[in-house]
Amino acid sequence: MIEVRLFATLRKDRGKVMQLPASEFSDGVSILEHFAIPREEVAIFLINGFHSKPEDPVKDGDILAIFPPVGGG
Amino acid sequence: MAKSYYEKIARINLTTGEIKIEKLDLDLARKFIGGRGLGTKILYDEGVATVDPLSPENKLIYITGPMTGTASPSSGRYMVVTKSPLTGMIACSNSGGIWGAKLKYAGWDALIVEGEAPDWTYINIVDDKIELLDARKYFGMMSEQIDEELKAVHGPKSSVLNIGPAGENKVLMAAIMNDKDRAAGRSGVGAVMGSKKLKAIVVTATRTNIEDIIHDVPALKAANAECLKIIRENSVTGQGLKTYGTAVLVNIVNNIGAFPTNNWQGSYYTKGDDISGETLADTYLVKNSACHRCPIACGRVVNVNGKVVGGPEYEPLWAYGGNCGNNDLNTIDEANMLCNELGLDAISVPCTIAAAMELYQRGYIKEEECDGVPLEWGSTKALIEWTKRIGQPDSPLAWLMSSGSARLCEHYGHPEISMSVKKQEMPAYDARAVQGIGITYATSNRGGCHVRGYMISPEVLGLPQQLDRTVTDEKAFWAKTFQDLTAVIDSMGNCLFTSFALGAPQYAALLNAATGTNYTPDELLVVGDRIYNIERMFNKAAGMKPEDDRLPKRLYEEPITNGPSEGQISKIKLTLPQYYEARGWVDAFPTDETLKKLGLDECVGK
Ligand code: SF4
Numbered sequence: 001m002i003e004v005r006l007f008a009t010l011r012k013d014r015g016k017v018m019q020l021p022a023s024e025f026s027d028g029v030s031i032l033e034h035f036a037i038p039r040e041e042v043a044i045f046l047i048n049g050f051h052s053k054p055e056d057p058v059k060d061g062d063i064l065a066i067f068p069p070v071g072g073g
Numbered sequence: 074m075a076k077s078y079y080e081k082i083a084r085i086n087l088t089t090g091e092i093k094i095e096k097l098d099l100d101l102a103r104k105f106i107g108g109r110g111l112g113t114k115i116l117y118d119e120g121v122a123t124v125d126p127l128s129p130e131n132k133l134i135y136i137t138g139p140m141t142g143t144a145s146p147s148s149g150r151y152m153v154v155t156k157s158p159l160t161g162m163i164a165c166s167n168s169g170g171i172w173g174a175k176l177k178y179a180g181w182d183a184l185i186v187e188g189e190a191p192d193w194t195y196i197n198i199v200d201d202k203i204e205l206l207d208a209r210k211y212f213g214m215m216s217e218q219i220d221e222e223l224k225a226v227h228g229p230k231s232s233v234l235n236i237g238p239a240g241e242n243k244v245l246m247a248a249i250m251n252d253k254d255r256a257a258g259r260s261g262v263g264a265v266m267g268s269k270k271l272k273a274i275v276v277t278a279t280r281t282n283i284e285d286i287i288h289d290v291p292a293l294k295a296a297n298a299e300c301l302k303i304i305r306e307n308s309v310t311g312q313g314l315k316t317y318g319t320a321v322l323v324n325i326v327n328n329i330g331a332f333p334t335n336n337w338q339g340s341y342y343t344k345g346d347d348i349s350g351e352t353l354a355d356t357y358l359v360k361n362s363a364c365h366r367c368p369i370a371c372g373r374v375v376n377v378n379g380k381v382v383g384g385p386e387y388e389p390l391w392a393y394g395g396n397c398g399n400n401d402l403n404t405i406d407e408a409n410m411l412c413n414e415l416g417l418d419a420i421s422v423p424c425t426i427a428a429a430m431e432l433y434q435r436g437y438i439k440e441e442e443c444d445g446v447p448l449e450w451g452s453t454k455a456l457i458e459w460t461k462r463i464g465q466p467d468s469p470l471a472w473l474m475s476s477g478s479a480r481l482c483e484h485y486g487h488p489e490i491s492m493s494v495k496k497q498e499m500p501a502y503d504a505r506a507v508q509g510i511g512i513t514y515a516t517s518n519r520g521g522c523h524v525r526g527y528m529i530s531p532e533v534l535g536l537p538q539q540l541d542r543t544v545t546d547e548k549a550f551w552a553k554t555f556q557d558l559t560a561v562i563d564s565m566g567n568c569l570f571t572s573f574a575l576g577a578p579q580y581a582a583l584l585n586a587a588t589g590t591n592y593t594p595d596e597l598l599v600v601g602d603r604i605y606n607i608e609r610m611f612n613k614a615a616g617m618k619p620e621d622d623r624l625p626k627r628l629y630e631e632p633i634t635n636g637p638s639e640g641q642i643s644k645i646k647l648t649l650p651q652y653y654e655a656r657g658w659v660d661a662f663p664t665d666e667t668l669k670k671l672g673l674d675e676c677v678g679k
Binding site: 005008009016043044046048049050065067069070 | 313329346350534636638
């Protein structure tokens with residue numbers, strides 16, 4: 001399974017944490033499509049805690065964390 | 074003539090009651106801008122570096138910048154510059170709200186407060202009139218109540234700055250509060266105010282703008298409009314901070330594994346979402362709020378057990394949350410409210426509690442010392458009670474904790490447990506997982522601090538471009554540039570958060586229009602460099618040693634034990650020499666050549 005964590009405004013109508021079957025997704029782009037998240041709404045795309053691009057491949061056991069542009073402190 | 078200054082400084086001696094009006098040295102103002110830069114230069118020149126911070130010889134400067142009170146974005150800010158009792162080095166704490174703008178509207182660039190009042194006193198300013206009044210009846214009151222009472226006396230148009238009980242008690246982590254929930258929070262500036270028996274400063278001004286002293290009003294209007302447009306169109310400053318505040322960082326920083334837990338023993342909090350900006354927005358958030366003339370509006374207003382008060386920023390959410398092993402959001406809101414009421418630094422206080430919890434965990438602090446409230450990880454009772462006790466210490470352990478984690482851990486023979494730099498607690502980003510922020514922490518002139526060169530912006534948020542957080546390449550240069558730009562923004566009187574959207578060209582345009590200078594963006598960064606160096610020379614005069622530019626051992630000897638950044642360690646030993654080279658420093662201090670290059674000839678040979 002691939003764990004997908006959505007944050008901030010991306011959670012609206014989509015949920016917080018979802019498990020997806022790894023066999024159906026090859027990269028982050030396919031996962032964004034699954035959730036109907038427009039590319040321009042993604043500012044930070046983490047795979048296992050490291051900054052990545054949606055084009056990067058994903059595999060079983062990965063944890064994805066996806067954030068819209070948000071801010072600092 | 075340089076404009077956007079009223080060219081007036083009030084020197085108030087609390088020992089004698091004498092109030093002198095001095096003319097601002099415009100050449101100096103041009104060279105150091107104002108605020109943080111000019112305040113530090115004045116303190117350096119007046120020999121404050123060598124005095125005891127809590128003695129009448131220390132001076133407390135409340136200073137605006139040339140942009141304070143203009144229509145430029147997020148420009149209600151003032152700075153408190155003094156010698157810190159926590160670090161023994163330079164303190165410069167910055168606050169928003171409207172108090173700073175009102176001080177400027179009243180016609181003052183700065184107040185220099187000296188001496189010690191015979192009894193509790195407050196300063197009342199109405200335009201160009203300044204008087205010292207009896208503050209004895211406000212002694213012991215919570216900060217918020219003093220604000221309300223003084224406003225009732227001096228009218229709704231007045232703005233109040235004050236210290237709560239923590240400042241009266243000279244707690245080394247005491248803050249100066251203004252406009253109820255805004256704080257010049259760090260480095261114990263509230264203790265200096267308390268040591269002078271100065272309880273509050275009330276300002277009322279007839280003016281509501283400073284257009285009468287702007288160099289080029291149409292040019293400033295155009296620069297403002299351009300900046301506002303950039304801020305509104307930027308998704309971080311236009312929408313993100315408004316919706317979630319800085320609290321949105323909890324999930325971001327936790328998900329990269331840079332969110333210290335249990336006093337930095339771990340760096341990933343499995344219950345992070347419970348204390349996140351998203352959860353805050355779904356639960357206790359009432360609305361957002363903004364400082365004077367701020368389109369960003371990052372402030373939070375929350376409901377704490379039925380009371381509507383200022384809410385926590387990212388730092389206290391982390392410090393009272395994961396760093397103390399606590400996932401109860403209402404407790405964090407309540408503890409944050411207590412910090413505002415008592416007048417305490419909501420970063421250093423919870424970090425000191427976290428250090429005490431580790432001392433307790435390891436058996437160094439004994440249960441019998443805890444007066445019925447053991448310092449157990451995640452204990453909501455301990456977080457609330459020990460915050461109150463630190464603000465109003467009444468036991469040996471409470472007094473020890475009120476002097477910060479460095480002195481506390483030193484007392485128990487385990488200085489390595491204090492997660493501090495120059496005795497000031499580090500904030501909420503693990504420098505083992507984010508290499509550049511470690512340089513900022515280690516070299517910050519005011520000790521452990523993130524807002525002296527916010528490397529989280531490029532290394533985590535990808536602004537202005539994404540850097541790999543795990544590598545050291547070019548980080549020294551980036552950290553220096555961020556530090557220099559930040560010094561400029563702090564000296565101008567704008568909020569640092571504008572820099573998520575604006576860069577040196579926009580700040581130069583604003584400053585030039587307001588003051589009549591002709592700085593290019595590069596020249597402005599040189600001014601920032603100069604300010605950074607005068608701070609460093611202050612620290613040198615105060616007795617700083619090269620080994621004070623260091624991170625706690627845990628960060629370069631103990632790799633992260635959990636989460637996505639498991640195994641990572643700070644490479645500060647590699648980056649620090651690179652940083653010194655970028656600065657033109659040897660062994661932590663500027664060479665004479667560097668000082669001359671920056672126009673700091675008066676510091677040569679010192
Ligand atoms: S961005 Fe936040 S802290 Fe800065 S001036 Fe605006 S409301 Fe105040």
